[in-house]
Amino acid sequence: MRAHEAGALHGDLGFSGPSWLRTPQDVNALVPQLWPRTVERTAGGEMAVGGVNIRKIAEQHGTPAYVLDEEDFRSRCRAFKEAFGGAEVFYAGKAFIATHIVRILVEEGLSLDVCTGGELAVALRGGMPPERIGLHGNNKSVAELTRAVEAGVGRIIVDSFDEIDRLTTIAKQTGTRPKVMVRVTVGVEAHTHEYIATAHEDQKFGFSLSGGAAAAAVDRIITEQALELRGLHSHIGSQIFDTSGFEVSARRLLQLQAAIHDKHGIELPELDLGGGFGIAYTTQDTPAEPRDLATDLMRIVKQECAALQLSVPHLSIEPGRAIVGPAMFTLYEVGTVKDVDGIRTYVSVDGGMSDNIRTALYDAAYSATLAGRASTEPPILARVVGKHCEAGDIIVKDEFLPADVRAGDLLAVPGTGAYCRSMASNYNHVPRPPVVAVVDGESRVIVRRETEDDLLKLDVG
Ligand SMILES: Cc1ncc(COP(=O)(O)O)c(C=O)c1O
Numbered sequence: 422m423r424a425h426e427a428g429a430l431h432g433d434l435g436f437s438g439p440s441w442l443r444t445p446q447d448v449n450a451l452v453p454q455l456w457p458r459t460v461e462r463t464a465g466g467e468m469a470v471g472g473v474n475i476r477k478i479a480e481q482h483g484t485p486a487y488v489l490d491e492e493d494f495r496s497r498c499r500a501f502k503e504a505f506g507g508a509e510v511f512y513a514g515k516a517f518i519a520t521h522i523v524r525i526l527v528e529e530g531l532s533l534d535v536c537t538g539g540e541l542a543v544a545l546r547g548g549m550p551p552e553r554i555g556l557h558g559n560n561k562s563v564a565e566l567t568r569a570v571e572a573g574v575g576r577i578i579v580d581s582f583d584e585i586d587r588l589t590t591i592a593k594q595t596g597t598r599p600k601v602m603v604r605v606t607v608g609v610e611a612h613t614h615e616y617i618a619t620a621h622e623d624q625k626f627g628f629s630l631s632g633g634a635a636a637a638a639v640d641r642i643i644t645e646q647a648l649e650l651r652g653l654h655s656h657i658g659s660q661i662f663d664t665s666g667f668e669v670s671a672r673r674l675l676q677l678q679a680a681i682h683d684k685h686g687i688e689l690p691e692l693d694l695g696g697g698f699g700i701a702y703t704t705q706d707t708p709a710e711p712r713d714l715a716t717d718l719m720r721i722v723k724q725e726c727a728a729l730q731l732s733v734p735h736l737s738i739e740p741g742r743a744i745v746g747p748a749m750f751t752l753y754e755v756g757t758v759k760d761v762d763g764i765r766t767y768v769s770v771d772g773g774m775s776d777n778i779r780t781a782l783y784d785a786a787y788s789a790t791l792a793g794r795a796s797t798e799p800p801i802l803a804r805v806v807g808k809h810c811e812a813g814d815i816i817v818k819d820e821f822l823p824a825d826v827r828a829g830d831l832l833a834v835p836g837t838g839a840y841c842r843s844m845a846s847n848y849n850h851v852p853r854p855p856v857v858a859v860v861d862g863e864s865r866v867i868v869r870r871e872t873e874d875d876l877l878k879l880d881v882g
């Protein structure tokens with residue numbers, strides 16, 4: 422019998438899982454909010470996605486692999502686009518970007534937010550029209566800015582006075598007048614992990630509103646005329662569930678908008694409230710639907726504009742996680758199962774912190790399920806760990822898995838579409854997994870698995 426078997430043993434052995442974790446009624450159940458829409462368990466007990474059996478995906482593409490439900494991804498793009506009506510939806514490429522993803526975004530009518538020259542290169546290679554690209558970054562290089570200007574990107578979100586200097590020089594050299602937005606630090610304490618909150622005062626992003634830097638940046642751009650100021654921008658953080666932070670942010674941005682109007686006699690035509698909409702990583706998370714977010718955000722902006730006697734600017738948002746996060750899961754194979762008596766069961770899989778750093782970095786919670794079969798065994802509390810030489814190499818801190826989980830089993834971890842492949846590393850010289858897109862009964866690789874040759878090709882000598 423394994424440590425922490427569910428039910429009676431909970432009390433007897435001391436349940437060391439978090440208080441929110443519930444013993445599942447059915448350990449094989451696929452809780453809909455966690456999984457891409459086409460995921461199901463077949464009559465035989467295996468998982469399937471997009472009409473393809475998970476065992477077939479593992480045989481064809483190997484493990485570990487990120488599996489993208491393409492229909493799910495498209496439906497989330499559409500949900501945001503439809504919900505936000507006239508507003509422009511910039512998909513945040515940092516969550517996950519590949520040329521195939523860019524092609525889908527183009528087809529679905531979304532725009533794209535990039536934050537480095539590398540992401541810009543993928544966006545252009547994937548065929549995103551430059552005018553639908555926005556470039557972010559708190560330390561964009563001269564090369565990155567020049568490339569963006571020469572490519573004709575639709576907007577550059579300026580983040581510092583040094584950048585305004587650089588961009589002004591580039592504008593003069595190239596005889597252009599780049600369109601810019603000013604990234605404002607609105608002073609909101611977003612309810613999320615400290616490392617992914619981006620609008621409280623003490624941080625590297627943006628121009629401070631309360632300290633006057635935001636107004637000074639605006640004054641300078643308007644006065645110098647080298648850059649075309651399109652509007653104000655704020656991104657308060659990531660994995661945020663309630664809209665109160667956006668409300669404060671919108672109110673403060675629009676107060677600045679009103680002050681600019683009073684001082685310069687102009688109403689900036691655009692306003693961006695950023696991304697950050699949360700998703701479900703566990704059964705306890707209840708994310709908002711895009712249509713509810715849209716209703717709330719648009720109401721807030723309209724109310725504030727009415728109160729300040731401003732016209733409503735053209736709104737844009739930048740969701741990343743909420744579009745791609747739930748559309749992917751990671752498929753692993755179990756290599757070892759170890760009972761540390763009276764403490765917990767460790768289930769080691771063939772990936773780890775190199776394909777999902779979020780657990781180690783943010784103490785993020787994830788879920789997992791046995792994917793290659795169903796089980797009639799009772800649930801046990803397990804920890805899913807990777808193969809890296811690091812004790813903190815944890816993928817899922819606490820999860821109930823069937824008591825007969827064993828080497829050779831396939832295990833799927835949902836919600837890994839955002840900030841997993843894009844933050845993956847080669848720690849311990851582990852090749853990064855492929856991304857396999859599944860749709861209408863077909864699976865195909867959209868980002869191939871790294872090879873040993875890939876790992877060695879940068880070594881000189
Ligand atoms: C400026 C900006 N926009 C959009 C995003 C996307 O955030 P999320 O993936 O949480 O929607 C981020 C990342 O947090 C960001 O820094």
Ligand SMILES: N[C@@H](CCCC[NH3+])C(=O)O
Nearest residue numbers: 515617659660779839840
């Ligand atoms: N990388 C973070 C999100 C923030 C990144 C963009 N500012 C995460 O994995 O949750």
